[in-house]
Amino acid sequence: MRVEDCKIAKWAQELGTPLYLYDEEVLHDRYHQLRMSLHPSVDIGLSLKANNNISLAARLRRWGSCVEVASMGELHLARLAGFPPERIIFSGPGKTAEELENALEYGIYCINAESFDEVDRIAALAAERKFTAGIGIRINPNMSIVNTAIRMGGLPRQFGIDESSLTAMVKKLKCMPNISFKGIHIYSGTQILDSNQIIKAFNYTINLAKELQIEHGLNFEFIDLGGGFGVPYFSHEKELDIEHVCRETNKLVAEYLQHSPKTRFMIETGRFLLAESGAYVARVLYVKESKGEKFLILDGGMHHHVSSTFRGRTMRNNFPVRLVRSNGTPAQGNLERVNLVGPLCTPEDCLAKDIELPEANAGDYIMLLKSGAYGLSYSPLQFLGHPTPLEALVANGKLSVIRERGDVSDLLRHQYLPKDI
Ligand SMILES: Cc1ncc(COP(=O)(O)O)c(C=O)c1O
Structure with a gap:
């Protein structure tokens, strides 16, 4: 927040308190720092759960961001903020039929499915409409890749399907005419400040995609790397070395693209962009x-x-x-x-x-x-x-x-x- 005290006091008096105050320049610089440092094949997906203000979302859309939504409200907001369907993905372990129907009707790029039952439901809803649904499979990896306080994977969790069930999932997907497999998604945890852990997680996801490609002949249009980019809030915490993260990510991506040049990658981020x-x-x-x-x-x-x-x-x-x-x-x-x-x-x-x-x-x-x-x-x-x-x-x-x-x-x-x- 680069605004001087005299302005803060004046505005707080005019507008009343309590209030949230945002600085567009800081947001802009943050987004562009990431955009300039990442390989062009890596999309940045704003995670609306971190902040669902439509004015901020619309700005990020204008600057080129994609969006990750996790509820019908967020989907609606993303649409109103002007995100075209091909820049929207939908995650979350408990998507209702109504939410899935809305996502299908709007034709969003990809629904990240988190269970076998959800895949069945998406397929049934798509078949009713004679649509083909683009889906990604969110995976809960065999091991905890990161050791941050809030972990979404590597442990018994409601998120994603267990990596050990992937073969069964692939077999299932191959028999589903109304499903178009887009790729995989791993989101390991949030508020990670150690760049090596993020790189380790991205490496894991990309290697898993390679294995699936070789073993099952799957074509990966999309790999959602997750993210979890942290922000130092407390005096003992150190800034995430984002340049290191981007440099190493770009190497992994460039190497993957040699064999599969059309694959797109995504990083989902809320905290790092907005905090x-x-x-x-x-x-x-x-x-x-x-x-x-x-x-x-x-x-x-x-x-x-x-x-x-x-x-x-x-x-x-x-x-x-x-x-x-x-x-x-x-x-x-x-x-x-x-x-x-x-x-x-x-x-x-x-x-x-x-x-x-x-x-x-x-x-x-x-x-x-x-x-x-x-x-x-x-x-x-x-x-x-x-x-x-x-x-x-x-x-x-x-x-x-x-x-x-x-x-x-x-x-x-x-x-x-x-x-x-
Ligand atoms: C699946 C998923 N994607 C993205 C995010 C956003 O994480 P962050 O705000 O730490 O970037 C979260 C946060 O919980 C999440 O669960």
Whole structure:
């Protein structure tokens, strides 16, 4: 987030808080860094689960990104954001018939199927429509390739089919006239900061494709390498060496293309593209002490930004935080140790614990940085019924609202007031 304090304070005052603020330039640079470093046969797929704001998605589409969706809502959003069908893939272990029908009707490039039953369902739905469905098979590898905290493969998981069942799957696919096999997909885990682990995972996937090609004569139009590119949030974490990742990926891809020049590859990424471009901005409502500790009570909290709390984390680390004075002057002054907490009635609503900040006052703003991914899209918005925060984007120095703030009706939407009580 490259925006100066005086602008943040001015905009926060104008728009109100809490809000998510995105910097287009940071997003643009991130996307282009990746695009310029990767082989042209490797597509970049925006994972909408990391951030489902349509303005951001539409920008990435314009710059050339593909998209990975995982629900009907995301599919709908991708369509509205202008992604053509051939740039959409659909993953997720529990796709409903309705979601699959929509994906087929829109003619998306590939549905990454995650079970035998799902393949049957796709084939049946395609046959009813006299369509041919493009599918990829998501694979849960025989071994854990990466050792990141959140792993999606190599363990008993709901994701993908076991690698040991691949021969049976290939036999099945060969007997299905309404299925066009596109390729395979392995997504091993998220938030990987060690470039060697990512390269190891990509190597594994490409080798598996080669084996399947040799053993079963399969033609690979598409290999979805997954990703899991991480972002350092905490002081002990180091930046992912993305240039190393891209260099080694390009070598693997170039080698594969020698035998199969038309194959396309995809990297799915949400966190790496988006995290750095966004910040969550909340206002200090009250400053109080409790039993020797200082608390800054904010007007925003875990209902908008659960990722910054310690939920589901074994390590109690804090997101990077910036204090912005209410009048936009530089945040100087005595440093003090504080806890940042939200307005919810749970001690889990703690956005940062025991951090050092210049002394803050009611009215000042707190920015949680690196919050452009898994901020709003990952948070329990319904808890306590506060409205959805506003989202705004800075582009070429100008600010625009890209999602209006919700209101009290958010809580009541689609509920019925009983008529008989
Ligand atoms: C299948 C799949 N693809 C892509 C992603 C996006 O991962 P990230 O935001 O870490 O890049 C995830 C995250 O869970 C995923 O499960």
